[in-house]
Amino acid sequence: MKKDFKKNILCIGAGYVGGPTMAVIAHKCPQYKVTLVDVNHERIREWNSDRLPIYEPGLDDVVMAARGKNLFFSTDIENSIREADIIFVSVNTPTKTFGVGAGMAADLQYWEKTARQILECSESPKIIVEKSTLPVRTALAMERILNSDHDSLRFDVLSNPEFLAEGTAVNDLLHPDRVLVGSRLTDSGIAARQQIVDIYANWVPREKILASDVWSSELSKLVANVFLSQRISTINAISAICEKTEADVTRVARAVGMDHRIGAKYLNASIGFGGSCFKKDILNLVYICKNYGLNEVADYLHSVVKMNDYQKERFVENMLQAMFNTLAGKRICIFGFAFKADTGDTRESPAIYIAKRLLEEQADLVVSDPKALRNAKEDLSDEGGHVEFIEDPYQAVSGCHAIAVLTEWDLYKSLDYQKIFQKMIKPAFIFDGRNIIDHQRCFDIGFNIYPIGKPPLTHLG
Numbered sequence: 407m408k409k410d411f412k413k414n415i416l417c418i419g420a421g422y423v424g425g426p427t428m429a430v431i432a433h434k435c436p437q438y439k440v441t442l443v444d445v446n447h448e449r450i451r452e453w454n455s456d457r458l459p460i461y462e463p464g465l466d467d468v469v470m471a472a473r474g475k476n477l478f479f480s481t482d483i484e485n486s487i488r489e490a491d492i493i494f495v496s497v498n499t500p501t502k503t504f505g506v507g508a509g510m511a512a513d514l515q516y517w518e519k520t521a522r523q524i525l526e527c528s529e530s531p532k533i534i535v536e537k538s539t540l541p542v543r544t545a546l547a548m549e550r551i552l553n554s555d556h557d558s559l560r561f562d563v564l565s566n567p568e569f570l571a572e573g574t575a576v577n578d579l580l581h582p583d584r585v586l587v588g589s590r591l592t593d594s595g596i597a598a599r600q601q602i603v604d605i606y607a608n609w610v611p612r613e614k615i616l617a618s619d620v621w622s623s624e625l626s627k628l629v630a631n632v633f634l635s636q637r638i639s640t641i642n643a644i645s646a647i648c649e650k651t652e653a654d655v656t657r658v659a660r661a662v663g664m665d666h667r668i669g670a671k672y673l674n675a676s677i678g679f680g681g682s683c684f685k686k687d688i689l690n691l692v693y694i695c696k697n698y699g700l701n702e703v704a705d706y707l708h709s710v711v712k713m714n715d716y717q718k719e720r721f722v723e724n725m726l727q728a729m730f731n732t733l734a735g736k737r738i739c740i741f742g743f744a745f746k747a748d749t750g751d752t753r754e755s756p757a758i759y760i761a762k763r764l765l766e767e768q769a770d771l772v773v774s775d776p777k778a779l780r781n782a783k784e785d786l787s788d789e790g791g792h793v794e795f796i797e798d799p800y801q802a803v804s805g806c807h808a809i810a811v812l813t814e815w816d817l818y819k820s821l822d823y824q825k826i827f828q829k830m831i832k833p834a835f836i837f838d839g840r841n842i843i844d845h846q847r848c849f850d851i852g853f854n855i856y857p858i859g860k861p862p863l864t865h866l867g
């Protein structure tokens with residue numbers, strides 16, 4: 407098999423990052439054999455089936471086009487390592503939940519296990535590429551483990567952070583703003599880097615492929631996420647001011663975002679950001695800063711996460727206050743559980759926190775979402791209280807006192823709110839945590855509307 411292809415590329419970890427990234431590489435580079443392996447056999451079975459394990463617009467087409475030709479999914483990690491020339495590592499690196507750095511530092515156990523497995527199974531030199539988001543200088547640990555044995559084998563450890571966002575992963579991969587490849591600035595490091603650049607150059611314009619040293623590359627990924635999440639926390643902080651001053655956060659964001667130095671993106675006020683990266687990456691940097699004694703920097707960065715937590719809690723408190731200071735026994739329909747639209751992913755979704763808080767207030771919940779109900783069930787499996795999961799929004803709202811819009815699915819913009827109003831208990835409330843529905847129209851139908859960062863529209867006097 408090997409001689410038919412220019413190179414064998416392996417990706418360890420077939421998740422939200424590894425899956426789409428490798429599918430696009432395989433699709434764009436038929437001359438390479440691309441294999442994805444995972445310890446999770448069920449996941450690999452799904453990658454090989456008609457129903458892929460993750461929902462991502464456009465992904466099915468890309469996978470189906472390459473699967474079985476030069477894209478393979480396997481659980482045979484050892485042999486795949488042996489055969490590989492280039493190994494991308496995209497195993498999960500969650501926040502540590504135990505011991506030193508719990509709740510802050512990255513848990514590198516899966517990462518280190520992978521490094522050791524690569525060392526154990528390798529019989530030829532390889533290029534190892536960090537794809538998972540990692541603390542700055544993790545490549546050094548990888549290098550030390552890999553070069554701790556086999557005097558004769560050489561491993562070059564590179565950083566090639568992934569900037570894709572879920573829901574737009576395929577498009578982000580096909581048309582990236584930039585591709586970053588960091589290496590040691592030695593002859594061998596630079597040669598290895600060129601091999602990775604050559605892969606992307608099959609479809610990414612050369613001027614968008616940035617070569618860098620490893621540490622700057624690792625850090626850039628974290629810093630990009632700091633900038634993006636900081637914008638969201640800033641506009642969310644402003645949304646709280648707007649609610650007190652009758653200003654409208656959407657108008658403020660528009661006016662501010664038209665300044666080309668600021669730009670219009672990531673200025674949508676919301677119930678807060680979720681997703682597997684933002685919080686994790688910030689806390690990871692906070693932890694590193696503290697380790698280096700940079701306490702002021704750590705506090706500054708940490709405030710982005712604190713503001714995000716505050717925004718979620720503020721949303722629940724606004725609901726409580728608007729609904730006459732009690733939610734006990736009231737039926738609340740949650741529109742959207744995914745952390746953003748166009749994904750079934752619920753990792754760090756603000757909906758988890760909000761749902762749990764509403765249950766604490768003894769509300770009954772009906773959770774509706776077009777793609778995330780499987781994950782939502784898991785997220786709420788340990789919660790007491792009354793929770794139902796109903797995909798059809800018209801059925802879900804039946805007998806409810808309120809709707810909380812928590813994910814910006816297009817679907818919720820175009821529902822028949824007249825029909826929905828008729829099915830609900832009066833006075834009926836909508837808390838639009840994403841500012842996506844037509845507030846005036848729903849108010850005219852009879853709803854009491856509570857947007858984020860705008861004056862509420864109510865019939866309650």
Ligand code: UDX
Nearest residue numbers: 568569570571572672673674676679680681683745746
């Ligand atoms: C993010 C980065 O965008 C991506 O580059 C990185 O590789 C991984 O982390 P992702 O978490 O998939 O990607 O989604 P993103 O679109 O950035 O949204 C993150 C969260 O911010 C979502 O919960 C989203 O709803 C929220 N958000 C985004 C807002 O609340 N307001 C905005 O204006 C934009």
Ligand code: ADP
Nearest residue numbers: 419420421422423424444445446497498516520
């Ligand atoms: P990400 O969003 O970073 O892609 P995921 O959790 O979706 O994170 O994917 C990471 C994948 O890595 C999971 O499918 C997990 O089973 C896999 N994984 C973790 N450790 C290993 C390992 N040692 N070998 C192979 N796969 C692993």
